[in-house]
Amino acid sequence: MARRRGNLAGKVGLPPGSLLHVGNTYTHSAEVRMVCYDSESLQEKIVRKVEELTSQRAEAAVSWISISGIHETGLIEKVGNAFRIHPLVLEDILNTDQRPKLEDYGDYLYIVLKAFRGLTADELESEQISLIIGVDYVITFQETDQDLFKPIRDRINNGKGKIRKEGADYLANALIDVVVDNYYVVLEQLGERLEDLEEGLVADPSRNALKELHVLKREMIYFRKALWPLREVVGVFSRSDSELIQQTTLVYIRDVYDHVIQAIDTLETYRDIVSGMLDIYLSSVSNRMNQIMKVLTIISTIFIPLTFITGLYGMNFKYMPELECEWGYPAVLVLMLSLVLGMLLFFRRQKWI
Amino acid sequence: MARRRGNLAGKVGLPPGSLLHVGNTYTHSAEVRMVCYDSESLQEKIVRKVEELTSQRAEAAVSWISISGIHETGLIEKVGNAFRIHPLVLEDILNTDQRPKLEDYGDYLYIVLKAFRGLTADELESEQISLIIGVDYVITFQETDQDLFKPIRDRINNGKGKIRKEGADYLANALIDVVVDNYYVVLEQLGERLEDLEEGLVADPSRNALKELHVLKREMIYFRKALWPLREVVGVFSRSDSELIQQTTLVYIRDVYDHVIQAIDTLETYRDIVSGMLDIYLSSVSNRMNQIMKVLTIISTIFIPLTFITGLYGMNFKYMPELECEWGYPAVLVLMLSLVLGMLLFFRRQKWI
Amino acid sequence: MARRRGNLAGKVGLPPGSLLHVGNTYTHSAEVRMVCYDSESLQEKIVRKVEELTSQRAEAAVSWISISGIHETGLIEKVGNAFRIHPLVLEDILNTDQRPKLEDYGDYLYIVLKAFRGLTADELESEQISLIIGVDYVITFQETDQDLFKPIRDRINNGKGKIRKEGADYLANALIDVVVDNYYVVLEQLGERLEDLEEGLVADPSRNALKELHVLKREMIYFRKALWPLREVVGVFSRSDSELIQQTTLVYIRDVYDHVIQAIDTLETYRDIVSGMLDIYLSSVSNRMNQIMKVLTIISTIFIPLTFITGLYGMNFKYMPELECEWGYPAVLVLMLSLVLGMLLFFRRQKWI
């Protein structure tokens, strides 16, 4: 998996700004899509040549250029040059091991964050999203060709909400909001898995439950690693004094900020619950062992003395007066019976049965 | 359960301000109730048409509009329009997964918090309360039709205390105080359950105790999630420089703030105690196992060698001189008896009996 | 116990400032005692009528009014009116579930803290102390009639130290110092109990030790709840810019502050040690179990095979050639002996014996 097996180590000593793709390798061919819109007009097209991005862009109020597939290093470099993006930013876009962060380069803001697509049986599927926010354009970089931002595309097409009337900052915030909304999908999946697990755990503390618990815990650790820094990113975004952000957009950014805080809260709650469940698991295992031991002890404690008695009268000594008595056998049977009853009484006093 | 099974995920990509009810579904029909009062006059009525809220309100110093049942989205939207409330606020009112927060919109303050009705066998019952505090009105939104604010209604009716002489800010603070007072009810229920559990735990570390402990722990986690942010909410409220809050009310808000801090303190104390109780539980289980093992070991250690001896003289070899001796049987009995005594001595030295 | 079973819940919805006693109920009758002194004169009397407090007070530089027994709500209310104390303060004085705090009301300071009288077998005995510090008077409110402040009374009577030469602020600080000094008494009792426990724990991890550990841990949690906020209270007191506090008194307040910090330090150290002791306890229990299992295993491993052999030659088959041999019995005995020796060798290699 990329997140644990990057090839960052291969970068030792390279000069800063060296463009090298670090991350999963995808085979789909990268696609550049441009949507130019204002409240009146709307134009969407697949861009084949990077030059079109600058030559055909100036027509509308806001241009949104979305690039899916950062593994084509040459393409990214060309786009970077066209929009005069700092080489260190391009390097960060290509390196999918980034920590969520926001950097203000004056002419544009650079935001990087992680999008989660959902929770499979034992892993969270994620990809890195980079945003360049300029005065009248937003560029998004995705790893895969999954159409994460479809809801936004639809809202632009339908003219639903305020999006067509607002600027690039509003668009950028809407894009981030979609990513954060997807976190809730993951959190709900986690919540459901936890609830299912919780019910089964006390009843049957199997080894599979432990494994599932471990998987959930591990994935939460990775989820958390993406979520916590986002708090600061969106917080800085909402308090930004950049000229690129308009006053009216700030209330919407703060709304997204609230969502992030809420997601963190929920995640921390889940973590607390998971750690409680491990205690429950361990206690259940102990309890189970206790029960097994009790059965063993009861059986042994009852029969071992009885077996000794039978052994006693199974000895072949010539002179054993009891053996000759007619009442010997019934007497022994009675002795044994009273022993068993005594034992059972003792167990009841110990609250074992 | 609503708190873990919202349908937030269904909101992915919706434009901000989309009014969608997220939370439990209730079937009771929403009710809008308006109380208008000042130190002289008092008027209470059930409002059927939202228009009456604005047309009939201006008569008294303070109007308190309480709405129970936020699942009727249309109603909420109409009220929102009547008081010119921001769509993002309306969205938050409808979404019962909110984190307690306070937002200052200049003309009005928006406060959201959780009310707890008490602790049933295995769950805390809660609902979300939203407050809109204007210059001469307070609007409260509840999920259920339970009359949480009855004590305040009574105080207004009786003219008890200062409430009739003060403004909307004082009313809002009194409403929050009722919610916080209810936290103490929950804390006392938790305290009693913990005390009962503690007494039983060392005596009899059963599986039920573990389950009860787990339930209490989990509910405390949820309670805490509602309580901690409230500290900041009331803290901000008490330090607010909003013109809606009068200087004389601040001392009462700080009083509520103290109550919140105290509730947090108590909750954290309970959490410490619960975590101590789990250690006790685990230790008790270990101790119990130890005791069982001791019994098993004592029985086995005494009888296994004896049984071997009886086996020895139960063999059918032709030439076993001991078997022919007249003193053979009594000698073996004496041997066994001395073995048993030796064992018992050993156990006493080991402090097992 | 009061600390866990207040009747705060009974206060839901009451207007702020409602005077209601919350806490243990005592049967002794409340006593009001007034000491008026300056460096020259000294007068001490039991006050029967609250009016005397104001009429007879003005004679000396400093008046100390100590009230033991806050369960007489009427008395407290009268005193409060006589000194024009805010109703919210009176409410807090009556409610013994307060968190230690300091509030500056301009004319007077209000301080509430917990006094500990010592550690009984399984509980810390505590009571709530409230102080009202005015310009030339100090009022103290106690729950019980135990003479906690006797050392100060003695110092005033003897004219020992600076107390007779200083003002009300110095007196208040001296009173707080007595309370903090009593914390050290409790800490020493805790320290001694811990040391005794520690010695016994490794030697004999009994169930009683666990219970004692749990009691100490729980009481420390409650002690901590009273101690930590005190740090802030005395800290604020020592940095206070109130006109009621003279510059020369500040060095003495800082001295008390140091004592509080030191007490917190010691308590945290004890908590670390207690948590270490629980680990020791659990390890000792595990170790003990190990030892028991070893004995059981050694006995079983030696005798079970031997018993099998005896069983083998106890079978009643007609054709068993060994049984007929004259050397059969001694051969079997030799075989058994060598088996035992082999086992013992194996155990020594496993370091079990």
Place this chain on the structure above:
Amino acid sequence: MARRRGNLAGKVGLPPGSLLHVGNTYTHSAEVRMVCYDSESLQEKIVRKVEELTSQRAEAAVSWISISGIHETGLIEKVGNAFRIHPLVLEDILNTDQRPKLEDYGDYLYIVLKAFRGLTADELESEQISLIIGVDYVITFQETDQDLFKPIRDRINNGKGKIRKEGADYLANALIDVVVDNYYVVLEQLGERLEDLEEGLVADPSRNALKELHVLKREMIYFRKALWPLREVVGVFSRSDSELIQQTTLVYIRDVYDHVIQAIDTLETYRDIVSGMLDIYLSSVSNRMNQIMKVLTIISTIFIPLTFITGLYGMNFKYMPELECEWGYPAVLVLMLSLVLGMLLFFRRQKWI
């Protein structure tokens, strides 16, 4: 090992500034290498006499003097005198137990950090790197003769990147960057070891896995001790207002800062995972024990009663009517069989088989 066995204790009471080598002893002879370069010219040489450092240095824009082997105290002292370095700094360079730190001495900055060369079977190999950053020179001190900075040397030789065009501050940052890049190599090795371990842990919780886990945990503790202070060092470096740092270099320093933060993040994630793995290990061991106990209990519970029955009819009483019956033996066999079936049914109900 040096990191745990320095001879710092031998320094008790020595005056500050006493030059004493503290750390591993190496036998290789120290080497002083000087590279002088600007965008035009480049000169590299091994320096034999310390005097050459000052006499031959002034030719180019930037001089980089790298010294490998700090155990030759005399050499370090001479270099220190030549560049007028404070004796306390020289003392710190020689003492390899330093905590990463940055000190601003006006004319030069002193930075000390730890370089990690990789993770062997059970230890992280590290050495201490000291940097003196002057206006037109950088001096690096290494413990070993391993060419850690080869990539930088190559970049200078090839004129790759901006390094030849920038000043001493850029060079210093590039050197630090190489050290931080090496941290990623270590982190990847740790990540791979963790992943391998994780797979094996649930399947087979052997004692070796525990040892490996312990080694990884311990090495992470040491790694963390080097990594956390670096955050502050590079942070201070990036916010430095020293005249030695040019404005244009700051963006590159902030890039390195991001790398450090990211490395810390990854390390903390690993630590969380390791602590989760220990829980898994303990649970697996418990589970295994449970399984063993189950087998033992099943076997014992089935056969102990059967053996008792055989013992019963192995007794030698004269009058045992059952023994005479023809159907006695088959009846006992049937009894035993039904007992076994009953047991198996009981076990299935207990979910043991």
Place this chain on the structure above:
Amino acid sequence: MARRRGNLAGKVGLPPGSLLHVGNTYTHSAEVRMVCYDSESLQEKIVRKVEELTSQRAEAAVSWISISGIHETGLIEKVGNAFRIHPLVLEDILNTDQRPKLEDYGDYLYIVLKAFRGLTADELESEQISLIIGVDYVITFQETDQDLFKPIRDRINNGKGKIRKEGADYLANALIDVVVDNYYVVLEQLGERLEDLEEGLVADPSRNALKELHVLKREMIYFRKALWPLREVVGVFSRSDSELIQQTTLVYIRDVYDHVIQAIDTLETYRDIVSGMLDIYLSSVSNRMNQIMKVLTIISTIFIPLTFITGLYGMNFKYMPELECEWGYPAVLVLMLSLVLGMLLFFRRQKWI
């Protein structure tokens, strides 16, 4: 032990500034030694009468008065009066339960810290050191007569380093440095004990190892209690704006500050390692138990069924056809052998052998 058994409780209610010795009682007679020096002259003498301290002091630049034995309360009081030291300071000097702290009294600084002499088998030996730093004198108070500051005395005598050329502030810093250097001695001893323990722990998790671990952990808790506040003390010292501290001395104080930070770092690392070792210990104990259980289970599982079979054919039924067969005995032997082989196969599949 003094650190846990002070008689602070005996001070309840005493007026502040009461001189009472709290701590261990020593029997050696207190000694007052005065060293007066500047770069030219040097004079050292044992002072018999406190008056000499002031009458004979004025000759040199710096006077260092060291007092060993604070149990002679009268002596301390006289010295205090001679140098006009605040009674609260004298009280703190006599009370050996002080937390490390620095207090600025304008004319002089008061510093109190703990010196550690080393780690015996089960305890850290410590004593409290108090420093009074005036404009041209330093007074040190020790509990014992051990010559902790001998290295400084030697440096003054030899004129080694800068000490003879600098003022009282430099001397004070050198004295503190000696105390901190001694912390490293303790840390090294702790490190060695930990390393020895670590090696033995996995191999042989004996009860002694647990006890040793507990002792180390406890002593670290006490060490930490002395070390952490020192950080603040030296930090405040290094940032002090007191006129008693010269600018040139600050760099040396910062050096000591670095040493304190480094010591704290090392201690925290040790604490992490100790907590890891306890996990290892518990796991090893579990593992060991597992192994014992395996042996027991293997033995039981093999022999219990065999013994049952022998019992079967040891029954005395008249009609048991197998017993009459000539091939009965060999057949049973073969059956038993195949049972054993089957068991062994099962165990191998379970990876138990």
